[in-house]
Amino acid sequence: MIRSRWSALALAALALSLVGCPAGGETSTGNVGTDPTPADDDASAVDDAPTPDAPEDAAKPAQVFTFNNGAEPETLDPHLATGVPEGRLLDALFEGLVTLHPETLEPVPGVAESWEVSEDGTVYTFTLRKDAKWSNGEVVTAKDFFRSWKRGLTPATASQYAYMFFAIKNAEAFNKGEVTEFGEVGIKVQDEFTFQVTLTNPCAYFLSQAAFRTLCPVPVDLIEAKGDAWSRQGNIVGNGAFKLQEWRPNDKIVLVPNEHYWAKDEVELERLVALPIEDMETAYKLYLQGKLDWMTAVPAAKVEEIKRHPDYYASPYLGSYFYRFNTTKPPFDDVRVRKAFSLALNRSSITQDILKGGQIPATWFTPELPSYAPPKGLAEDREEAKRLLAEAGYPGGEGFPEVSVLYNTNEAHKQVAEVAVQQWKENLGVTVKLRNTEWKVYLSQVDQKDFQIARAGWIGDYVDPNTFLDCFVTDGGNNNTGWSNAEYDALIRAAAAESDPQKRAEHFLAAEKILVEDELPILPIYIYVNQGMLRDTVLGWEENVLDSHPFRYISIDQE
Amino acid sequence: MGRYLFKRLAQVPVVLFVLITLSFFMVRLAPGNPFSGEKKMDPLVQEALNEKYGLDASMPVQFVRYLGGLVTLDLGPSYKQKGLTVNEIIAEKAPVSAVLGLSAMIVALAIGLTAGIVSGIRQNSNFDYGSMAVAMVGLSVPTFVVGPLLALVFGLKFGWFPVAGYERMLGPIPYPQYLVLPTIALALPFAARIARLTRAGMLDVINQDYIRTAWAKGLRERVIVLRHALRGALLPVVSFLGPAVAQILTGSLVVEQIFQIPGIGYEFVKSALNRDYTLVLGTVILFGVLLVLFNLLVDVLYGFLDPRIRYS
Numbered sequence: 001m002i003r004s005r006w007s008a009l010a011l012a013a014l015a016l017s018l019v020g021c022p023a024g025g026e027t028s029t030g031n032v033g034t035d036p037t038p039a040d041d042d043a044s045a046v047d048d049a050p051t052p053d054a055p056e057d058a059a060k061p062a063q064v065f066t067f068n069n070g071a072e073p074e075t076l077d078p079h080l081a082t083g084v085p086e087g088r089l090l091d092a093l094f095e096g097l098v099t100l101h102p103e104t105l106e107p108v109p110g111v112a113e114s115w116e117v118s119e120d121g122t123v124y125t126f127t128l129r130k131d132a133k134w135s136n137g138e139v140v141t142a143k144d145f146f147r148s149w150k151r152g153l154t155p156a157t158a159s160q161y162a163y164m165f166f167a168i169k170n171a172e173a174f175n176k177g178e179v180t181e182f183g184e185v186g187i188k189v190q191d192e193f194t195f196q197v198t199l200t201n202p203c204a205y206f207l208s209q210a211a212f213r214t215l216c217p218v219p220v221d222l223i224e225a226k227g228d229a230w231s232r233q234g235n236i237v238g239n240g241a242f243k244l245q246e247w248r249p250n251d252k253i254v255l256v257p258n259e260h261y262w263a264k265d266e267v268e269l270e271r272l273v274a275l276p277i278e279d280m281e282t283a284y285k286l287y288l289q290g291k292l293d294w295m296t297a298v299p300a301a302k303v304e305e306i307k308r309h310p311d312y313y314a315s316p317y318l319g320s321y322f323y324r325f326n327t328t329k330p331p332f333d334d335v336r337v338r339k340a341f342s343l344a345l346n347r348s349s350i351t352q353d354i355l356k357g358g359q360i361p362a363t364w365f366t367p368e369l370p371s372y373a374p375p376k377g378l379a380e381d382r383e384e385a386k387r388l389l390a391e392a393g394y395p396g397g398e399g400f401p402e403v404s405v406l407y408n409t410n411e412a413h414k415q416v417a418e419v420a421v422q423q424w425k426e427n428l429g430v431t432v433k434l435r436n437t438e439w440k441v442y443l444s445q446v447d448q449k450d451f452q453i454a455r456a457g458w459i460g461d462y463v464d465p466n467t468f469l470d471c472f473v474t475d476g477g478n479n480n481t482g483w484s485n486a487e488y489d490a491l492i493r494a495a496a497a498e499s500d501p502q503k504r505a506e507h508f509l510a511a512e513k514i515l516v517e518d519e520l521p522i523l524p525i526y527i528y529v530n531q532g533m534l535r536d537t538v539l540g541w542e543e544n545v546l547d548s549h550p551f552r553y554i555s556i557d558q559e
Numbered sequence: 560m561g562r563y564l565f566k567r568l569a570q571v572p573v574v575l576f577v578l579i580t581l582s583f584f585m586v587r588l589a590p591g592n593p594f595s596g597e598k599k600m601d602p603l604v605q606e607a608l609n610e611k612y613g614l615d616a617s618m619p620v621q622f623v624r625y626l627g628g629l630v631t632l633d634l635g636p637s638y639k640q641k642g643l644t645v646n647e648i649i650a651e652k653a654p655v656s657a658v659l660g661l662s663a664m665i666v667a668l669a670i671g672l673t674a675g676i677v678s679g680i681r682q683n684s685n686f687d688y689g690s691m692a693v694a695m696v697g698l699s700v701p702t703f704v705v706g707p708l709l710a711l712v713f714g715l716k717f718g719w720f721p722v723a724g725y726e727r728m729l730g731p732i733p734y735p736q737y738l739v740l741p742t743i744a745l746a747l748p749f750a751a752r753i754a755r756l757t758r759a760g761m762l763d764v765i766n767q768d769y770i771r772t773a774w775a776k777g778l779r780e781r782v783i784v785l786r787h788a789l790r791g792a793l794l795p796v797v798s799f800l801g802p803a804v805a806q807i808l809t810g811s812l813v814v815e816q817i818f819q820i821p822g823i824g825y826e827f828v829k830s831a832l833n834r835d836y837t838l839v840l841g842t843v844i845l846f847g848v849l850l851v852l853f854n855l856l857v858d859v860l861y862g863f864l865d866p867r868i869r870y871s
C-alpha cells in the first residue's frame with residue numbers, strides 16, 4: 001500500500017515537472033496533481049473538515065462567502081478588464097442598465113427600471129431609477145452612462161472589449177477613429193434619468209450586452225482626477241451591490257455590501273472574499289479544509305475523485321474547444337484533408353477517457369442555446385475519411401507531409417492532442433507530431449499562422465450564436481485560419497440585420513453548416529462544462545451557461 | 560579591507576548595468592507581448608496600449624527612458640497589473656517572501672549545521688548514516704512533491720496547520736501557524752545542502768595539524784569542535800550561503816503557489832511568462848542586488864573565518 005502510494009507520487013511528480021506552469025487565458029484547464037490521495041482518505045477528511053459554521057469560523061460573521069477566483073485580477077477597471085477573475089468581481093462592484101437573471105440569463109432591470117424599444121427595434125429608451133447610487137452616495141444619472149460609454153469607446157482608452165458597444169450606431173466608427181465627433185454615436189441623454197440608445201440594426205442581444213461590464217457606468221470625474229490608480233483600494237467608486245474593502249495583491253480581495261445600493265435590502269452576504277488561487281490542488285485542499293464555500297474549477301487530475309463528492313457540480317458552459325487548420329498552406333488548404341481529419345476523430349474517447357468531466361463531444365462549434373440549435377456536423381466515419389484522404393492524393397496516408405498540432409504547454413491540451421494524433425495514425429495512417437510552446441509564444445505563432453493544426457478555445461461573451469460564428473468571417477481578428485467564404489460572410493451579415501428571431505437563427509444555422517459540414521476550417525472537439533464544488537449551505541447560486549453567479553442573490557443558509 | 564570593500568562596491572553598478580542591459584533586450588526579443596491573449600486584440604487597441612506605455616518607441620529609446628527612470632529608482636508601471644507600479648509590487652510582496660525566507664533560512668541553518676557537525680565528528684555512526692540519508696532525500700525530492708505532501712498530511716489529515724493561506728498578524732509577518740509548512744518545504748533542500756557541506760568541511764578540518772595540536776594541548780572536545788574546527792569547516796557552507804540567502808529571501812514560485820503565499824517569488828516566473836517587461840526587470844534587479852551584496856558579505860566573512868585569507 002505504502003509502496004504503491006510512493007510510486008504514484010513519483011509518477012505524479014514526473015507528470016507535473018513535464019507540465020510546467022499553467023498558462024493564462026480562459027481555456028487553460030489547470031495542471032495535474034501531485035498528491036495521490038485515495039478517495040476513502042478524502043471522505044474522512046471531509047467529515048473532519050469544519051464547515052463554515054463550525055467553531056473555528058465562529059468569529060467570522062455568518063454571511064461570509066469565500067471562493068477561489070482562479071487568478072489575481074489584472075485590474076478592476078471595467079473598460080480594461082478582460083478575464084474571468086476580473087469579471088466575477090466587476091459584476092459585484094458595478095451594475096449596468098440591465099442585469100441578467102441568474103437562472104434564465106434574461107435581462108432584468110438594473111440601473112434602468114424600465115425600457116422601451118422602438119417598433120423597428122433600433123431605438124432603446126431606458127428610464128433610470130432615481131435611487132440608483134454610487135458607493136459614495138451620489139446619484140447615477142444618464143449623463144454618467146453617456147460619459148462612461150464615451151470613455152469606453154475613446155480609442156486612447158484602449159478597451160479590448162470595446163466591440164461590445166458595436167451594435168450602437170457609429171460606435172465602431174468612432175472607436176476606430178473613422179468618426180471623430182462623438183455626437184454622431186447613437187447615444188443621447190434625454191434628461192437626468194432618461195438615456196436613449198440608437199442601434200445600427202435591430203440587435204437581438206443588445207440588452208444582454210448592456211448588462212456586460214464594459215457597458216457599466218464608471219466614475220469619470222474620479223478617473224480624470226486619479227488616472228490609472230482610480231480602480232485601486234481606497235479610490236474605487238462603483239455602483240454595484242458591493243464595494244471594495246481590501247485588495248491585497250495575490251493574497252485576497254474583500255468586498256462588503258454597498259450601503260448606497262438601490263436594492264441593498266435584498267443583499268444578504270456581509271462579506272465576500274475572493275482568493276486568487278491558481279493551483280487547483282491547493283484550492284481543492286482548502287475546500288476540503290472548509291476554507292472555501294465555492295471552488296470555481298476542479299484540478300484536472302482529480303476529476304474522478306471529486307465527482308463522487310456530493311458538493312460537485314457540472315453544467316454546460318458557453319465555450320467550445322476546437323482545432324484550427326491553417327487553410328493557407330498544404331495539406332490543409334484542401335477541404336478533403338480537413339474533412340478526413342475531422343471524420344477520423346472519435347471525440348467521445350477524448351471526453352470520456354481524458355477529460356471525464358461531462359464535456360460534450362461536439363462536431364459543431366456553437367454550444368446549444370435557448371434560441372439556437374447548432375447543426376449536427378460530420379459524424380465519425382473512418383471509411384469516408386480514408387476515401388477523402390486518398391482522393392486528396394494521400395492513399396493510406398502515403399506521401400502525407402510532416403505536420404504537427406500546436407498547443408500551449410498544458411497537461412490537458414497535451415493529452416487531448418495525443419489521443420487525436422494516435423487516432424489519425426490508426427485511422428488515416430498519417431503521422432502528426434505534437435508541438436507545444438509557452439502561452440505567449442503559442443499566441444504569436446497562431447497569430448502569424450505558423451502552424452498546421454492549432455488547439456484553440458472560445459468562450460462566448462453573451463448568449464447568442466453571433467459571439468461564436470462572428471469569429472470566422474473573412475479576416476476576422478479571431479479567424480486565424482486564413483479561411484474566407486463569401487457566402488458565410490453574407491449569412492453572418494444577414495443575421496445581424498435580421499429582426500425576426502426565427503429567420504435570424506436560420507441564417508446562423510446555414511452559416512454554421514458551411515463552417516462544420518462543408519468547409520471545416522476548424523475541427524470542433526467538445527463543448528466546455530463548468531465544474532466545481534459548492535457547499536450545500538449556499539443559497540441563490542444558479543447554474544447557467546455563462547458561469548455567472550451574481551453575489552447579490554447569494555446567501556448562506558443559517559439552519 | 561576598506562579599499563577592498565570600496566573596490567568591490569564600485570563594481571556593483573557595472574555588474575547591474577550589464578545585467579539590466581541583457582535582461583532588457585532579451586525579454587523584449589521573446590515572442591509575444593504583454594497584452595496578447597486568447598481573444599485577438601484590435602490592432603488599434605494594441606497601438607493605443609503601446610503608445611500609453613511607451614512601447615511604440617524604438618528599443619534604444621525605450622532603454623534610455625528606462626535607465627532614466629532607474630536613476631530615480633522608478634522601475635516603471637507594470638503592464639499586466641494595470642494601475643500598479645513595479646515599485647509598489649515589490650514593496651508589497653518582497654517583504655512577505657523575506658519573512659518566509661528568513662524563517663526557512665534559520666530552520667535550514669539550525670538543522671543543517673547540527674546534523675552536519677555531529678555527522679562530521681561521528682563519521683560512519685548510525686547518526687551519520689541516518690542524517691545523510693535524510694539529506695539525500697531532502698536534496699532529491701523536489702519541493703513540488705514535499706509541499707503538497709506536507710499540506711496533505713499535516714494540514715488536511717491531522718488538521719494541525721492550515722493547508723494554505725497567509726493571514727497577516729503584523730505587517731508582512733503572518734500568524735505562526737501559516738508559516739510552519741511553507742517554511743519546512745522551503746528549508747528542506749537548503750538544510751540538506753548545508754548538512755552535507757558542513758559534514759564535508761568538518762571531515763576535512765578534523766584531520767589537520769592544528770586540530771591535532773588542539774587535542775594534544777588537552778582541550779575539551781566541545782572547545783575543539785566549536786572554536787577551532789567549525790571555523791574552518793564553515794568555509795564551504797558560507798560560500799554556498801551567499802547565493803542561497805539571496806535565493807531564499809526572494810521566494811519560490813513553487814512554495815508560494817502550493818501554499819498560496821503572496822510573495823515575490825511568484826513574480827519572478829509569472830512576469831516573464833506574461834511578458835511584463837518592467838516587472839521582469841524589477842525582479843531581476845532585486846535579485847541581482849541581493850546576490851551581489853551577499854556574495855560580497857561572504858568574501859568579507861572569509862577573512863574572519865580563515866585567518867589565512869587577507870584582503871589588501
